[in-house]
Amino acid sequence: MTDTSHISDHLSPLTKEEQDLLDLYAKVKQFEREAAVAKAEAAKAKLDAANEEFQREQEGSTSPTEVVTNSEIKKKKKTKKRKRTDDTGGDDDYLRSDDEDNAELTDTDDEEKQTFRRNEAKIEKLRQERDIVAKQMEKEQASVKKEEQFRKELLESNQGAVDLSGPSLKKKRTNYDLERKSTSLITNMNPNTTPPHDFSKSLGMKSTNGIQLFPDKSKSSESPSDMIWSPPKDASYPEDRCLELDLQEFDSEKVANGEGNNTVAIKFSCPSDSKRFSINIAEPSHENYHSVLFHFNPRQFERGGQVVINDKQVGVWGQGINIPLSTLPLMFGEVSCTLIIQINGDGFDIYMNGQHCARLEHRTPLPQKAKKLILQCPSTDDYNNREDWSIYKIWWGHKPSMASTDLINIPGVNSHISVHSKKLFVSGLPKIHSQPEIDLRRAELERAFRKYGGLQGVTVICPPNSTFAFVEVETERAADNALREMIDKYPRINRARRSRHEALLEQRAAKEAENNGIVKETSEWD
Structure with missing residues (x-):
């Protein structure tokens, strides 16, 4: 198996998906080499079996008497050829004596010669197949060595170009990479494809119109474990080491006019066996989240799977909006998902992987003047059961409204309160x-x-x-x-x-x- 440890050293930290991809690449190469060796061994075994069969037929069909007879016939044939050379009979005598020789050999040697010729043809065909397989193996081995060398040089040359602020694998495209056509899984990856744990460029999550809240780029001493947040396994209540971030410079008046910071984007993944996870947005005076402006809670195994969107006022949950998971993009068991929450004058608009899922209309007035909101990702539910998911990036800033003009079929729009x-x-x-x-x-x-x-x-x-x-x-x-x-x-x-x-x-x-x-x-x- 190809050693990928040097790749991990140069590109550390790697995500689990990238490491699995490298391991898969090594296994594919190993299987290709084993298949070529097995094919060559099969051809060699086939050739040996044909040789043994030919030897057994020779030993079984030829007797000592026949051998002597054949040798005597050959001697007579040579003698007649010498006589034809000295004879002055010309070409007619030569042709006549040659026909006589063929007539003499037909009865005694015809079956043996046909068997010999058939075996010779089989052996020659097997030898040709063996040569073809050997040439293919040499060509594949040379291609593998060339590809390994190129990949090593490419990774070493890009060592300084890797961005350690996020778990992404970046490569430079070269003329050689564009010209060659390889079956390698690594080299066939599209370098323009967005890494699974990063925001797509089409979303416009730029530093000019917002900031990356998590991971915090200003903390250069962050360890790789701080680049991903998951609820602690030993968490005993919702606020126990939960993820809390300040949504700074929030102005409700600007938001109502379509200006100012209004968008939260979260890149996350959730295991296929996870039961639920949740997100809260509250005012700074939430009193230990006794009051919540916005609550987003997908539940995979409750009532066939549903997303609950709600608010909480003075400890009392409001009338929830329940949306079946079957009507929304997949969230559980995916490599990564993008959740976008936009705050506008009407309410909170929720988008999952680009689809407008629901709206929670404002049930309490938003805080006036410029201040901040609090984004919370609880560690457990209200019954202290751990929530299972992983957060890779969180962005906060301004983004034009993603809602379309037709909101008739969007759950929560124009709801009765x-x-x-x-x-x-x-x-x-x-x-x-x-x-x-x-x-x-x-x-x-x-x-x-x-x-x-x-x-x-x-x-x-x-x-x-x-x-x-x-x-x-x-x-x-x-x-x-x-x-x-x-x-x-x-x-x-x-x-x-x-x-x-x-x-x-x-x-x-x-x-x-x-x-x-x-x-x-x-x-x-x-």
């Missing part, structure tokens, strides 16, 4: 699993909020495998009293958000009541 007047959202509860636990929690909440439910009592919904519940009271005033009086017992209590479907049902019910002349208590929900 409102709150219930009588339904409360209670979170931060212990997680429940079995049906007896669900019944026990429902009974506990019904007893705790009983005085706010009137004669009919309260309605409690406890989803399985959850840490929250919904409590619907009698009136809006009762909901206000419950929020004020139950805050000590349930610190994470707030009004529940209405979905678009619930809003449509309530509008329909109000319209029917109006047509029937029924006056209902109204409030400013919309």
Whole structure:
């Protein structure tokens, strides 16, 4: 196998994909040499077998008597030739005596001569095949040596041209590389192809309109392990050694006008067996991420695979936007992916590998005047399960809006955002699993909020495998009293958000009541 250690020394650090490619190249070359040797050995074995077969036929078909007879016939033939030379009979006598000789040899030597000639033809053909194979082997070995020498010289000459700030392999194109046509995997790589862990030039992620936040180029002493971030394997909570970066010089007024820093680009990869990963964008006063402006969370094995996009206000998650993974570009098991988040006056636009996936419209006002936002990549989920993915590069700066004019089919565009007047959202509860636990929690909440439910009592919904519940009271005033009086017992209590479907049902019910002349208590929900 070809030794690739000197290549790794010159180009360190190499990514796993580049090292695998070099190892594959070495294996291919080894297989080519082994195949050529095996082909030559097969030809030689075939030639030896033919020789042995010919010798066995000679030994089996020729007897001592026949050998003597044949020698005597040959002597007689020579004697007759000498007589023809001295004879004055001319050409006719010569032709006649030659025909006689052929007649004498036909009966005794015809079968032996045919077998001999057939064997001679076989041996000659095998010798020609052997010579052809030997020449091909010599030619291939010379080509391999020439290619190895050229690759070594090329890598040594480019040693000073390698950019150690990122795990990329750069090569110079030469006239020799353009003229030659080789089956080598390394030399056939397109030098203009973007490395898998770098941004494509077509995206316009330049230093003139932004900065590279990760890895930090200003830190020249960074070790190769600092060039890639992954959640620590022993992380015990979301903020435990998470990746936090400042999105500096963010101005909401400029963003609304299409100016200023508005784009975050993340180059990452996620193993095929990873369950999930997440990204948060928050204000500096997030209080340990108790409030989050933007939350992006792909979940591979939940409900057939989905991406959850949401926000959090004072510890309460909003109405999430759930998008099936089957409708989006592949994220899990790919060599690398590019996630782009653009902030505009309407909301957060999400692009995965160039496809506009969704929009989370602003649910809380963006921070005013020039300040910064915080980008967080948590180490675990809310239940302290480690998130598995790797980040290679993060860019922050200005980029023109990538959204098209037609946003009808984009999830989250023009979504309905409102709150219930009588339904409360209670979170931060212990997680429940079995049906007896669900019944026990429902009974506990019904007893705790009983005085706010009137004669009919309260309605409690406890989803399985959850840490929250919904409590619907009698009136809006009762909901206000419950929020004020139950805050000590349930610190994470707030009004529940209405979905678009619930809003449509309530509008329909109000319209029917109006047509029937029924006056209902109204409030400013919309």
